[in-house]
Amino acid sequence: MNFVSPLALLTATPALADAAGDAPAYLEGVVVEGELIRTAAGKTDTAVIDTPQAISVVTSAQFLERGAQNLQETLRYTAGVVAEAYGNDGRNDDSFVRGVEAPIYLDGLRQTFGYYSPRTDIHMLEQVEVLKGPGGSLYGSGAIGGLINQTSKRPQFTRAGEVSVAYGTHHRYEAAADVTGPLDEAGTLAVRLVGVLRESGTQTDYVEDDRFLLAPSLTWAPNERTTLTLLGRYQKDQGGTISTFVPIAASLGAAPGRRLPTSRFLSEPDWEKYDTETFAVSLLAEHRLSDAMTLRSNSRYLDANVDYQSIYPDSYSNPTQPFVDPDRRVLNRYIWAIYPEIETFTTDNHLQAGFATGGLQHELLVGVEYQKYSEKSEFASGLTTPIDAYAPVYGNYTVPDRLANPTDRLSQVGFYVQDQIRLDRVSVLLGVRRDRAMSGRLPVGKVDLRVL
Secondary structure, rough: OOOOHHHHHHHHHHHHHHHHHOOOOOOOOOOOOOOOOOOOOOOOOHHHHHHOEEEEEEEEEHHOOOOOOOHHHHOOOOOOOOOOOOOOOOOOOOOOOOOOOOOOOEEEEEOOOOOOOOOOOOEEEEEEEEEEEEOHHOEEEEEEEEEEHHHHOOOOOOOOOEEEEEEEEEOOOEEEEEEEEEOOOOOOOEEEEEEEEEEEEEOOOOOEOOOEEEEEEEEEEEOEEEEEEEEEEEEEEEEEEEEEEEEHHHHHOOOOOOOOOOOOOOOOOOEEEEEEEEEEEOOOEEEEEEEOHHHHHEEEEEEEEEEEEEEOOOOOOOOOEEEEEOOOOOOEEEEEEEOOEEEEEEEEEEEEEEEEEOEEEEEEEEEEEEEEEEOOOOOEEEEEEEEEEEOOOOOOOOOOOOEEEOEEEEEEEEEEEEEEEEEOOEEEEEEEEEEEEEEEEEEEOOOOHHHH
């Protein structure tokens, strides 16, 4: 029987290590590539990883790969966000961030609110950013649970382009093109053009989802410190109200065989529409005063016209018994229309400066934001003829007279200061903002001499 001393094993180990050291092993190099993600949601060029606030970024490559068709669908997989909060709605975008309805921004500038704000086509977007948590110190009122910022595609100094053709559910035909590249050999001018043409139906009979979009842009970079980008947009949409407001007695609470299909249209084919025509131009400017100081100025002018006409059933007066006939088939209907003309101007100007005080590193942001909104419109509303929900016959309806609305005007100016302080791996964000808002209503037939 052979015995081996533990001491012998211990003393043998260095010898084996020395023998192994005489024959070094070589491994093939591993190259790891990554991209530093930056967003405009924080109004600085600080990387997301260095920002002490939850920010989610969905790039165009990601949401197009998922088959998204609008802003709501790009946010379906974003934590803390409830997209399509009111279901499929072709009129506007509604999302909740951390339980609160979130305002929507484009290139750091707030879009007009309500159903009269034209929806941004996702082919125009480079990425969608969701800032989670209170953002009032930078963006003012409304950003309690967070906000959504859309970043437009900008001209590139490398030639590139793509064309896509799609066909889908509800006879959806869509063609899109995106081309970009430099205009001069010096590399100071670049251009980009995004175009979309779509003809489509929806889940509701007789309701369209058509679009024509042309979005040209031009970037001038005379030197490494200065960049100016001009963004244009012409968009014409033709659609309607997808939500038909079917009463619960004919849907979830319906008897067997009495449930209406989701495609049932209870308006009028030659009346129902939600058509918008939008013209917008934006100027995005950035100038680096020094390696530690940058000045940015973003402005947008938008002019939009909306023709919104709809007829919907009276599903609310008596939800469990909305029918007006003994056979429980006929519903009363309301008719409604509004024709707003909207004009907005928004500008945000801020200075970012980086400096150190002792062991603290600062990113200071000082800015001023101004918004001006004007809306004049005509409207019509009232009762119209009933309809048989189970065998609708269209063409028999009455239209009330159109009346003029007072002209609404709103202006707001806000001043804000923010300081992001870093000490080693600890980061603190401090901010304060003060706003002043003014609103007014010009009665019908009156002229405001201040604008002449």
